[in-house]
Amino acid sequence: MVNKKCIIRLSRYKSALQRLKALGFVKVFSGNLADAAGVTSSQVRKDFSLFGITGNRRGGYSVDELIAKILEILGKNELQRVVLVGAGNIGTALMRYKGFESGGIKIVAAFDIDPEKINRRSELPVLPLEEFADFVKQNSVRVGILAVPDIAAHHVSELMIRSGIMGILNFAPIQLRGADKVIINNINLEVELENLIYFVNAMQKTGQIE
Amino acid sequence: MVNKKCIIRLSRYKSALQRLKALGFVKVFSGNLADAAGVTSSQVRKDFSLFGITGNRRGGYSVDELIAKILEILGKNELQRVVLVGAGNIGTALMRYKGFESGGIKIVAAFDIDPEKINRRSELPVLPLEEFADFVKQNSVRVGILAVPDIAAHHVSELMIRSGIMGILNFAPIQLRGADKVIINNINLEVELENLIYFVNAMQKTGQIE
DNA sequence: GAGTATTTGATATTTTTTTCACAACAATTT
DNA sequence: AAATTGTTGTGAAAAAAATATCAAATACTC
Known part of the structure; x- marks a missing residue:
C-alpha cells in the first residue's frame, strides 16, 4: 500500500516545505508543493491521504504542521543512528559528509577489516569488523551502510x-x-551511469525522449 | 515505451550474465536470469522483446550473444567518457573508484573552483571550473557527474x-x-537513508512489510 | 451575512507496469 | 519419425500507479 516511491516523495515534500518555510511561507497549497517537488497536485493530496494528513478546504495546509507530520512519519523526531562498514573510498567520503547531521541522521561508528584504518579515538571511531555485532547489539542500531568491495x-x-x-x-x-x-536499498553507481548513457544516446539518436 | 526501470533491469541482466559466463555457463533460460536478477521470467522475456532480443524456443539464450546485445543497447561498445564537477568528499571518492573502468566508463577530467584542488598533471586532471565548457565541447563529453555542495x-x-x-x-x-x-538522475543519500529508516520502523511496528 | 471563489478529499478514470496464459516451436526421447 | 517435453514470444488480463473530476467545505468579498 505504501510503497518506496511514495516515501521518497514524502522526503521531497519535506525538503520543499523546509525551503518554503525558510522563505517565510506559513500556508501552502497542494499545487505549490507539487510544483516544488515536481509532481501533480493530485499526487500530493493522494500521498497525504495515505498517511491521514489533512488540510483545510480552501485554506490549504499549514507548513509547520505538514513538516511536523512528515518528520513524524519518516521517524525523524529522534536522531537515527547508523553504522557504516568499509572505510575505503566511498565509506570515508560518507564519514566526512556533513549533510546527514542536519537531517537527524548520524553515523555513529564505522568498521573495517584493515588494521591500518582502525581509529578508536576519533569522534567517529573506526573499529575492527569483529566488534560489529557487539556494537550493533549494544547500541541497538538498526540501519547500516555497506561500502565494501564487491567481493566482500x-x-x-x-x-x-x-x-x-x-x-x-x-x-x-x-x-x-x-x-x-x-x-x-542498492545504490549502484555504474548502473546509474549506464542508465544516463543509454538515455543520452537514445535522445541523440531520436532527438527526443520519453 | 522504454522506461528507466527497464534499462536498470537490463543493467542487472548484464551483470548477472557476466557472472554466469564467469561460472562457465554458455546458455541461459529466462528463468535463470530472472532468479539472478530478482524478477520474473515473464519480465525478462518482455524486456527482451522490447529490444528485439530473441532466443531459441526450448534452447534458451546464448550467454555470449545476450551480453553482446545488451552491451550494444547500453552503448558500452565504446568507452564512455564522463566528467566530474566537485572534487570534494564524494567527488574525490568517485575519482578514486576503480569500478568504472572495467565497465567501460571513464572519468576523464574533474573540475573545481578551489584553486588548491587543481592538478593538471594527474592522470585524472582536476581543472578549474572556468575551463569546463571548453573541455566538454572539445572532447564532446555528454555525461557529467555533479558532486558539489547544494548551494552551488x-x-x-x-x-x-x-x-x-x-x-x-x-x-x-x-x-x-x-x-x-x-x-x-538524482542520488540523494539522505533520502535513501530516510527511506530505509521509514521501512525499518514500519517493519518493527507491524512485524511485517509489503 | 449572503454570495462567490477556491481548495481539499474522495472517487472515477486513465495510464503504466507486471504477470498470466498459451500457441508455436525446437530439442529429446521412444 | 512420432510423441513428448520444455521454453520462448506475445497478446490478454490483472495489478499498480498516476491523473482527472467534482461535490463539499471554507475563507474571503461586498
Missing part, C-alpha cells in the same frame, strides 16, 4: 543481518537480495 | 547544460529539475 559485500551483508541490522544501504556493485524482514 | 548545485547544473552536457548524475542533496532534452 555478500559476506558483510550476512554479518549485518545476523547482528540485527534491518535496513542496509548498499553501495557495493552487486545486487544484494534482501532476506526476510530486511530492507536493502 | 543549481548554478553548476546550468553551466553543465549550457556546455552541452545531456545527462547529469546529481549527488547534491537537491532535486535538480531537468531542462528539455537533458536527463538528470
Whole structure:
C-alpha cells in the first residue's frame, strides 16, 4: 500500500516545505508543493491521504504542521543512528559528509577489516569488523551502510543481518537480495551511469525522449 | 515505451550474465536470469522483446550473444567518457573508484573552483571550473557527474547544460529539475537513508512489510 | 451575512507496469 | 519419425500507479 516511491516523495515534500518555510511561507497549497517537488497536485493530496494528513478546504495546509507530520512519519523526531562498514573510498567520503547531521541522521561508528584504518579515538571511531555485532547489539542500531568491495559485500551483508541490522544501504556493485524482514536499498553507481548513457544516446539518436 | 526501470533491469541482466559466463555457463533460460536478477521470467522475456532480443524456443539464450546485445543497447561498445564537477568528499571518492573502468566508463577530467584542488598533471586532471565548457565541447563529453555542495548545485547544473552536457548524475542533496532534452538522475543519500529508516520502523511496528 | 471563489478529499478514470496464459516451436526421447 | 517435453514470444488480463473530476467545505468579498 505504501510503497518506496511514495516515501521518497514524502522526503521531497519535506525538503520543499523546509525551503518554503525558510522563505517565510506559513500556508501552502497542494499545487505549490507539487510544483516544488515536481509532481501533480493530485499526487500530493493522494500521498497525504495515505498517511491521514489533512488540510483545510480552501485554506490549504499549514507548513509547520505538514513538516511536523512528515518528520513524524519518516521517524525523524529522534536522531537515527547508523553504522557504516568499509572505510575505503566511498565509506570515508560518507564519514566526512556533513549533510546527514542536519537531517537527524548520524553515523555513529564505522568498521573495517584493515588494521591500518582502525581509529578508536576519533569522534567517529573506526573499529575492527569483529566488534560489529557487539556494537550493533549494544547500541541497538538498526540501519547500516555497506561500502565494501564487491567481493566482500555478500559476506558483510550476512554479518549485518545476523547482528540485527534491518535496513542496509548498499553501495557495493552487486545486487544484494534482501532476506526476510530486511530492507536493502542498492545504490549502484555504474548502473546509474549506464542508465544516463543509454538515455543520452537514445535522445541523440531520436532527438527526443520519453 | 522504454522506461528507466527497464534499462536498470537490463543493467542487472548484464551483470548477472557476466557472472554466469564467469561460472562457465554458455546458455541461459529466462528463468535463470530472472532468479539472478530478482524478477520474473515473464519480465525478462518482455524486456527482451522490447529490444528485439530473441532466443531459441526450448534452447534458451546464448550467454555470449545476450551480453553482446545488451552491451550494444547500453552503448558500452565504446568507452564512455564522463566528467566530474566537485572534487570534494564524494567527488574525490568517485575519482578514486576503480569500478568504472572495467565497465567501460571513464572519468576523464574533474573540475573545481578551489584553486588548491587543481592538478593538471594527474592522470585524472582536476581543472578549474572556468575551463569546463571548453573541455566538454572539445572532447564532446555528454555525461557529467555533479558532486558539489547544494548551494552551488543549481548554478553548476546550468553551466553543465549550457556546455552541452545531456545527462547529469546529481549527488547534491537537491532535486535538480531537468531542462528539455537533458536527463538528470538524482542520488540523494539522505533520502535513501530516510527511506530505509521509514521501512525499518514500519517493519518493527507491524512485524511485517509489503 | 449572503454570495462567490477556491481548495481539499474522495472517487472515477486513465495510464503504466507486471504477470498470466498459451500457441508455436525446437530439442529429446521412444 | 512420432510423441513428448520444455521454453520462448506475445497478446490478454490483472495489478499498480498516476491523473482527472467534482461535490463539499471554507475563507474571503461586498
